[in-house]
Amino acid sequence: MxxxxxxxxxxxxxxxxxxxxxxxxxxxxxxxxxxxxxxxxxxxxxxxxxxxxxxxxxxxxxxxxxxxxxxxxxxxxxxxxxxxxxxxxxxxxxxxxxxxxxxxxxxxxxxxxxxxxxxxxxxxxxxxxxxxxxxxxxxxxxxxxxxxxxxxxxxxxxxxxxxxxxxxxxxxxxxxxxxxxxxxxxxxxxxxxxxxxxxxxxxKNVMWLEFTVHGKTTHGSTPKTGINAHHAGARLMLALVDGLHKKFNKKNALFAPESASTFAATKHEANVPNINTIPGVDVFCMDCRILPCYSNKEVYAEIVRIVKKIEKQCKVKVTIKVPHQEASKPTDxxxxxxxxxxxxxxxxxxxxxxxxxxxxxxxxxxxxxxxxxxxxxxxxxxxxxxxxxxxxxxxxxxxxxxxxxxxxxxx
Ligand SMILES: [Zn+2]
Incomplete structure (x- = not known):
């Protein structure tokens, strides 16, 4: 035949x-x-x-x-x-x-x-x-x-x-x-x-993250008596997105349409129902797609470093969950x-x-x-x-x- x-x-x-x-x-x-x-x-x-x-x-x-x-x-x-x-x-x-x-x-x-x-x-x-x-x-x-x-x-x-x-x-x-x-x-x-x-x-390696920022709830008219978790969460999100893109910036032309690793802020949970309350808790998520030349472990270590910095600056506590992650070896x-x-x-x-x-x-x-x-x-x-x-x-x-x-x- x-x-x-x-x-x-x-x-x-x-x-x-x-x-x-x-x-x-x-x-x-x-x-x-x-x-x-x-x-x-x-x-x-x-x-x-x-x-x-x-x-x-x-x-x-x-x-x-x-x-x-x-x-x-x-x-x-x-x-x-x-x-x-x-x-x-x-x-x-x-x-x-x-x-x-x-x-x-x-x-x-x-x-x-x-x-x-x-x-x-x-x-x-x-x-x-x-x-x-x-x-x-x-x-x-x-x-x-x-x-x-x-x-x-x-x-x-x-x-x-x-x-x-x-x-x-x-x-x-x-x-x-x-x-x-x-x-x-x-x-x-x-x-x-x-x-x-x-x-x-x-x-790419996949890592999904959920960050819960713990501050202190208070009345919207007296922000200084509380700790604004939403504000701290926003700072943390920007620090993560900017910091991770900067540190893990290698490109690989094999990957399309994004030739570099991507670190995207995605889901954000609703916090307080009314405008005049300073939120004491803020929850947001990130979807990270990491080139195989980096390990999820080293990316996570950098995330922890940035989180610690923001915790200190904003006087909040942050817990991190990893609902899903997956590393993938490429086929030659x-x-x-x-x-x-x-x-x-x-x-x-x-x-x-x-x-x-x-x-x-x-x-x-x-x-x-x-x-x-x-x-x-x-x-x-x-x-x-x-x-x-x-x-x-x-x-x-x-x-x-x-x-x-x-x-x-x-x-
Ligand atoms: Zn299918």
């Missing part, structure tokens, strides 16, 4: 894209913590699809979640053996979707697929059904042509990505690490840009997998793909931290999480071709 035959085969799968999307959109796999039932119905449908294909192994790793329908969250693993079974090319996508949001903002029923030209509308169509469909169709072409790829090809269809993957990939890495082999590599089709030029290999630009991706993207879309790093928060970080090369790639219009989310059939077939070309060459 030649690469050309493989690509030609995928061109005949337009109806498969529509069928898969139509069934998946009809299963609202919203997480229980967001008021949904979980991925059960969608997983059952996908299992029935995969079982009709020529996979050699199919299983579901069920993670207990009493809140979900059936009491668990399903994670599907399906493998088609390669000629060499010692390593595996994985395509990892997620079955869960975010809630529809305000129904009035949708022009169509979010949980009923509507096809208009090249577009299929529905919640989850782009995030992440497109990735699931591409993962299935890329290997279907091998199966239909009766050919084995050089190495194993596995699909990993996860639960719980939108909430933080506690019932998904994080649990698999922790409790079922033998699912993966040492030489395995991952494609994560869950992020990209409209012209299909973004090949993501790195993320020189990984053979990255080169395969760049070549395949160029071949299919005739564009000039670029290797980039992003601000963080994708599930590829967990894989990279576990030591696996992981490349995030999709061609998509970035309608995810929005009303009137859609996917493009053309992009789906194009990305399927890219993954098939990689499977054809991955040795």
């Amino acid at each position: 030649t690469e050309k035959e493989l690509l030609k085969k995928i061109d005949t799968y337009k109806q498969d894209v529509i069928d898969l999307q139509t069934h998946m959109i009809a299963c609202p796999a919203v997480s229980p913590s967001q008021g949904g039932k979980g991925e059960g119905a969608k997983a059952a449908y996908l299992m029935s699809v995969l079982k009709k294909m020529k996979f050699d192994e199919i299983k579901s790793i069920n993670v207990k979640d009493p809140q979900a329908e059936g009491g668990f969250r399903p994670n599907i693993v399906a493998t088609y053996y390669g000629k060499d079974r010692s390593k595996t090319l994985w395509v990892m996508a997620h079955m869960d979707v975010v809630p529809a949001g305000n129904l009035g903002d949708w022009k169509t029923d979010p949980f009923k697929a509507v096809i208009k030209g090249d577009k299929i509308y529905g919640r989850g169509s782009e995030d992440n059904h497109q990735g699931i469909v591409c993962g299935i169709l890329a290997i279907k072409a091998f199966m239909d042509l009766g050919v084995r790829p050089p190495c194993n090809y596995s699909l990993l269809l996860n639960a719980d990505e939108e909430i933080g993957s506690e019932f998904g990939i994080l649990e698999i890495l922790k409790k079922h690490p033998k699912t993966f082999g040492k030489q395995d590599v991952f494609i994560v089709p869950d992020g990209g840009v409209a012209d299909g030029t973004m090949v993501e290999v790195a993320e 630009k020189k990984e053979p997998m990255v080169k395969l991706m760049l070549e395949a993207v160029h071949r299919v879309y005739k564009n000039s793909p670029k290797v980039v790093g992003v601000g963080g928060g994708t599930v590829a970080a967990a894989l990279r931290n576990a030591g696996y090369p992981a490349v995030v790639y999709s061609k998509l219009d970035e309608t995810m999480h929005q009303p009137n989310e859609y996917t493009s059939i053309k992009n789906t077939l194009g990305d399927s071709k890219i993954f098939a070309l990689i499977a054809y060459q991955f040795k």
Whole structure:
């Protein structure tokens, strides 16, 4: 079989894209913590699809979640053996979707697929059904042509990505690490840009912080009898934003659109309800996205230093909470997998793909931290999480071709 035959085969799968999307959109796999039932119905449908294909192994790793329908969250693993079974090319996508949001903002029923030209509308169509469909169709072409790829090809269809993957990939890495082999590599089709030029290999470290400034409440007419926590909080916020940007100021052109670390003041909690009271407590938050050349630990140490300075100057006490943090090792630009991706993207879309790093928060970080090369790639219009989310059939077939070309060459 030649690469050309493989690509030609995928061109005949337009109806498969529509069928898969139509069934998946009809299963609202919203997480229980967001008021949904979980991925059960969608997983059952996908299992029935995969079982009709020529996979050699199919299983579901069920993670207990009493809140979900059936009491668990399903994670599907399906493998088609390669000629060499010692390593595996994985395509990892997620079955869960975010809630529809305000129904009035949708022009169509979010949980009923509507096809208009090249577009299929529905919640989850782009995030992440497109990735699931591409993962299935890329290997279907091998199966239909009766050919084995050089190495194993596995699909990993996860639960719980939108909430933080506690019932998904994080649990698999922790409790079922033998699912993966040492030489395995991952494609994560869950992020990209409209012209299909973004090949993501790195993320910034994430650190979210909450600062509570304790002063002393008093009457607005006699500020000196209290300690204004809001005022001190404002000074602290400015000192942090300015100080952190100044100290951690390196740039890395790999990262777009922000090539430097970012330290942003975000949420601010309401304090006193009336204008004539000096607030005794002030709470604000920061979202820090840190280049991997710095550690979260050294940034935190600088934060503590600035906090101590402001405590002294303003006579307040500050407590710091870190509700979430995550460090991410980048995938080496020189990984053979990255080169395969760049070549395949160029071949299919005739564009000039670029290797980039992003601000963080994708599930590829967990894989990279576990030591696996992981490349995030999709061609998509970035309608995810929005009303009137859609996917493009053309992009789906194009990305399927890219993954098939990689499977054809991955040795
Ligand atoms: Zn996603």
